[in-house]
Amino acid sequence: xxxxxxxxxxxxxxxxxxxxxxxxxxxxxxxxxxxxxxxxxxxxxxxxxxxxxxxxxxxxxxxxxxxxxxxxxxxxxxxxxxxxxxxxxxxxxxxxxxxx
Numbered sequence: 001x002x003x004x005x006x007x008x009x010x011x012x013x014x015x016x017x018x019x020x021x022x023x024x025x026x027x028x029x030x031x032x033x034x035x036x037x038x039x040x041x042x043x044x045x046x047x048x049x050x051x052x053x054x055x056x057x058x059x060x061x062x063x064x065x066x067x068x069x070x071x072x073x074x075x076x077x078x079x080x081x082x083x084x085x086x087x088x089x090x091x092x093x094x095x096x097x098x099x100x
Contacts, residue, residue, distance in 0.1 A: 012035050020060040071095040
């Protein structure tokens with residue numbers, strides 16, 4: 001029987017400063033967007049990332065333009081914006097690092 005695999009690794013630059021939040025259940029999360037491009041197609045793809053708990057603490061001071069590498073899994077998340085709720089794919093970080 002084939003097993004499903006849900007793992008992704010990206011590297012790129014933060015589009016904006018990371019946003020650190022505390023949830024109603026006293027967990028912390030940092031949300032940020034990474035712009036990823038390559039030599040074949042230089043137009044960037046924008047990947048939303050959620051870093052929870054200890055990883056949120058590590059990423060809370062990440063700034064626009066920081067080069068990062070993130071590994072994790074893709075998850076569908078219901079998000080609210082000015083036009084209402086919408087489904088968004090998010091990379092939930094399992095491992096990450098800021099590249100100098």
